[in-house]
Amino acid sequence: MVDMNNYKVLKQIDNPSRMRDMDIKTLRELCQDIRNYMVDVISEVGGHFGGGLGTVELTVALHKAFKTPDDLIVWDTGHQAYPHKIITGRKEQLPTIRQLNGISGFLKRSESEYDTFGAGHASTSISAALGMAVAQKYNNTSNKVVAVIGDGAMTGGMAYEAMNNSGVLRSDLVVVLNDNNMSIAPNVWQLSNYFTQMIAHPDYNKFKGYVWDMTGKLDMFGDRLRKIAGRLESGIKSVVTPGMLFEALGFRYFGPVNGHNLHQLVKLFEQVRELSGPILIHTITQKGKGYAPAESHEQRLHASTPFDKLTGKAFKKSGAPPAYTTIFGNALCDIVEKDKKVVGITAAMPDGTGLNILLEKHPKNYIDVGIAEEHAVTFAAGLATQGITPVVAIYSTFIQRAFDQIIHDVALQKLHAVFILDRAGLVGADGPTHHGTFDLGFLRMIPGMVIMAPKDEAELRNMVYTAVYYKQGPVAVRYPRGSALGVEMKEEFEMYPIGKGELIQNGEEVAILAVGSMVDYAEKALSLLKEQGINAGLYNMRFVKPLDSDILDQVASNYAKIVTLEENSIVGGFGSAVAEYLMDKGLKNDLLRIGLPDHFVDHGTQAELHELLKIDPKGITERVAEFLKKHRAEN
Numbered sequence: 148m149v150d151m152n153n154y155k156v157l158k159q160i161d162n163p164s165r166m167r168d169m170d171i172k173t174l175r176e177l178c179q180d181i182r183n184y185m186v187d188v189i190s191e192v193g194g195h196f197g198g199g200l201g202t203v204e205l206t207v208a209l210h211k212a213f214k215t216p217d218d219l220i221v222w223d224t225g226h227q228a229y230p231h232k233i234i235t236g237r238k239e240q241l242p243t244i245r246q247l248n249g250i251s252g253f254l255k256r257s258e259s260e261y262d263t264f265g266a267g268h269a270s271t272s273i274s275a276a277l278g279m280a281v282a283q284k285y286n287n288t289s290n291k292v293v294a295v296i297g298d299g300a301m302t303g304g305m306a307y308e309a310m311n312n313s314g315v316l317r318s319d320l321v322v323v324l325n326d327n328n329m330s331i332a333p334n335v336w337q338l339s340n341y342f343t344q345m346i347a348h349p350d351y352n353k354f355k356g357y358v359w360d361m362t363g364k365l366d367m368f369g370d371r372l373r374k375i376a377g378r379l380e381s382g383i384k385s386v387v388t389p390g391m392l393f394e395a396l397g398f399r400y401f402g403p404v405n406g407h408n409l410h411q412l413v414k415l416f417e418q419v420r421e422l423s424g425p426i427l428i429h430t431i432t433q434k435g436k437g438y439a440p441a442e443s444h445e446q447r448l449h450a451s452t453p454f455d456k457l458t459g460k461a462f463k464k465s466g467a468p469p470a471y472t473t474i475f476g477n478a479l480c481d482i483v484e485k486d487k488k489v490v491g492i493t494a495a496m497p498d499g500t501g502l503n504i505l506l507e508k509h510p511k512n513y514i515d516v517g518i519a520e521e522h523a524v525t526f527a528a529g530l531a532t533q534g535i536t537p538v539v540a541i542y543s544t545f546i547q548r549a550f551d552q553i554i555h556d557v558a559l560q561k562l563h564a565v566f567i568l569d570r571a572g573l574v575g576a577d578g579p580t581h582h583g584t585f586d587l588g589f590l591r592m593i594p595g596m597v598i599m600a601p602k603d604e605a606e607l608r609n610m611v612y613t614a615v616y617y618k619q620g621p622v623a624v625r626y627p628r629g630s631a632l633g634v635e636m637k638e639e640f641e642m643y644p645i646g647k648g649e650l651i652q653n654g655e656e657v658a659i660l661a662v663g664s665m666v667d668y669a670e671k672a673l674s675l676l677k678e679q680g681i682n683a684g685l686y687n688m689r690f691v692k693p694l695d696s697d698i699l700d701q702v703a704s705n706y707a708k709i710v711t712l713e714e715n716s717i718v719g720g721f722g723s724a725v726a727e728y729l730m731d732k733g734l735k736n737d738l739l740r741i742g743l744p745d746h747f748v749d750h751g752t753q754a755e756l757h758e759l760l761k762i763d764p765k766g767i768t769e770r771v772a773e774f775l776k777k778h779r780a781e782n
C-alpha cells in the first residue's frame with residue numbers, strides 16, 4: 148500500500164485553501180505528487196487514469212484561482228476528476244475508488260461539497276454550470292461558475308445547446324475546454340481539424356500573441372502590444388482565431404493555452420475570474436501526461452484494471468471466456484462480410500462496443516458519430532429509410548439519451564434499426580451513472596419494438612443475426628458487461644422465431660421465467676432449490692417483447708406459482724410485462740418478480756452487487772423458497 152509520506156506537498160493538502168498560500172514552485176511539486184500518487188494507487192486498484200493525468204495542472208490552477216467551494220467547478224463526465232478528488236479531501240480514500248463502499252469514480256454531490264454536480268454521462272457541464280450561474284442572480288450572490296469540458300464531450304449536442312443559451316443569457320460563466328484531441332478513442336471532432344488548421348495558419352502564428360492578449364484584454368503583454376493588437380483586431384481575429392465559432396455564440400475566447408503551464412494557467416484564471424459574461428478558455432492538454440506508458444498508449448490509458456506500473460500493461464485474468472462485446476463484434480463482422488448494406492454505428496465507443504473489430508476488418512461499414520447518442524439514432528433512421536441496415540451499438544445506459552429518437556424517428560415510422568445494448572444490467576465499478584437497468588422498461592412501452600436478451604454467447608450471435616434480418620421495425624438486443632459463459636459456438640447463424648422462448652426444465656408447483664443473464668443464475672438456483680426439495684421449472688424467455696404467450700399460457704395452467712427473473716429495474720420491466728399479461732387474461736397465479744430494486748444502486752463488483760441485491764443464485768434460491776413458504780401457508 149502507498150505511504151502518504153512519499154508525497155511531501157500533497158500530504159499537506161486536505162482541501163484547496165491550504166494550496167492558495169503556496170508559490171508556483173511548490174504547486175509544481177504538488178502537481179508531480181498528484182501524478183505520482185495517481186500512478187501508484189490506480190496501478191494497484193484500477194480506474195480512470197489518462198484523463199486525470201492530463202488535468203493535474205488545470206485542477207490545481209482552478210482551485211488556486213477560484214475560491215472553491217463557494218466558486219463552483221463543474222466537471223464534465225467526471226472520469227478526469229481524480230486530481231480534483233485528491234485535493235478536495237479525498238486523497239486518503241483514493242485507494243477505495245469504485246469499490247463497494249468506497250468513493251465513486253465520477254462526481255457525486257453526496258460525496259463532497261466540491262462535487263457541485265453529479266456526472267458520469269458526457270456533455271452536461273455547460274448546461275448545469277449555466278443554471279448555477281443564473282441562480283446567482285436569484286440568490287443575490289456572485290460566486291463564479293466554471294465548467295470544464297473535454298473535446299470529446301464537446302461532440303455532444305447538449306454542449307452546443309448550452310453555449311447558445313449562455314450567449315443569449317449572458318450570465319457570468321467560464322467554460323474551460325480541455326482539448327487533448329482524444330475521446331476514449333481518437334476524437335471525431337470536426338472542429339479539432341478546424342483548430343489545427345487555424346493554429347497552423349502562418350498569420351495566426353505571427354499574431355497569436357497580440358490576438359490572445361487583445362481578445363481577453365489581459366495584462367500579460369503590456370499596453371504597447373495591446374494597442375497594436377487593437378488595431379489588428381478586426382483584420383486578424385476574423386481571419387485566423389480558432390475561437391471564431393465560440394465568439395459567434397457569444398463567448399469571449401482565450402487561447403489556445405498550454406494546459407500544463409501552471410504559472411500561465413493560474414494567472415489567466417485569476418484575471419478571468421474578474422471578468423463578466425460568458426468566457427471560453429481553450430487549453431491544450433495531453434491525455435496521460437507525465438506517465439510514459441499512458442502517453443504512448445493508443446488510447447492514453449483512458450481506464451484500466453490494475454496494471455504494471457513500469458509497462459502500463461493491465462494484469463489480465465487468463466483463461467476467461469471471451470467478452471460478450473467481442474462475440475457481438477465478431478458476429479457483426481461475419482454478417483458484414485457477406486452483406487455490405489449493414490453498417491455499424493458507435494457513439495465514440497469503438498472498443499467498448501466491439502465495433503473496433505468491424506473498424507479493423509470493414510472500415511467502410513463502420514461509422515463513429517462522436518458522443519452523440521441522439522444523433523446516432525436519428526442518423527440510423529435516415530440510413531434505414533434508404534434500405535441500409537444500421538446496427539447502433541450503444542451501452543444500455545447511454546441509449547437512455549436517445550429515447551425520443553427511438554420513438555419518434557425510428558419506431559413511429561416502423562424503420563428497421565438494430566440496437567445493440569451492451570452493459571445491460573449492473574456494470575460494477577462505474578456505478579449508478581452507468582448501470583444499464585432501465586432499458587427493458589423504457590423500450591418495452593414502444594409500439595412495434597422487439598427486445599431480445601441472450602442467455603449466453605451462442606444465443607447472442609444468433610440474436611444479432613435475427614435482429615439484422617428481421618427487417619420489420621426496431622429491434623434491440625441487450626446483454627451484460629463482462630465475460631460470456633464459455634459455451635460452444637457454431638459458425639453458422641440461426642434465425643430465431645420472433646417472440647418465442649425455450650423450455651429448459653419442467654418442474655412442479657413453481658416455474659421460473661428468466662431473461663438474459665439471469666437464465667444462467669436461474670439454472671444454478673434450480674440445483675440449490677432441488678437440495679431443499681423444490682422442483683422448479685425453468686424457461687428461457689429470449690424475448691421481452693413480444694412475450695411468448697404460448698409459454699405464458701402453459702405455465703399459467705401448469706403451475707400455481709410463477710417467478711420472473713431479470714437484471715433490470717423491477718419497475719416496468721419483464722416481470723411487469725408478465726404481470727400485465729396474467730392480469731389482462733384474468734389469470735390468478737401467485738407471482739414473484741425478482742429484479743433490481745426501485746432505487747439507484749451504488750458501485751461495487753458485479754458479483755458483490757448481485758449478492759447484495761439477492762439476485763445471485765443463492766439470493767434467488769432464498770427468495771423463491773420464501774415465496775413458496777409464504778403462499779403455501781396462505782393457501
Ligand SMILES: Cc1ncc(C[n+]2csc(CCOP(=O)(O)OP(=O)(O)O)c2C)c(N)n1
Pocket residue numbers: 198201224226227267268269296297298299300301325327329330331434449494495496518520545548
Ligand atoms: C453520454 C455518454 N456517452 C459515452 C460516454 C463514455 N465516455 C466516457 S469518457 C469519454 C470520452 C470523453 O472524452 P473527453 O471529453 O475529450 O475527455 P478526455 O477523456 O479526453 O479527457 C466517453 C466517450 C459517456 N460517459 N457519456
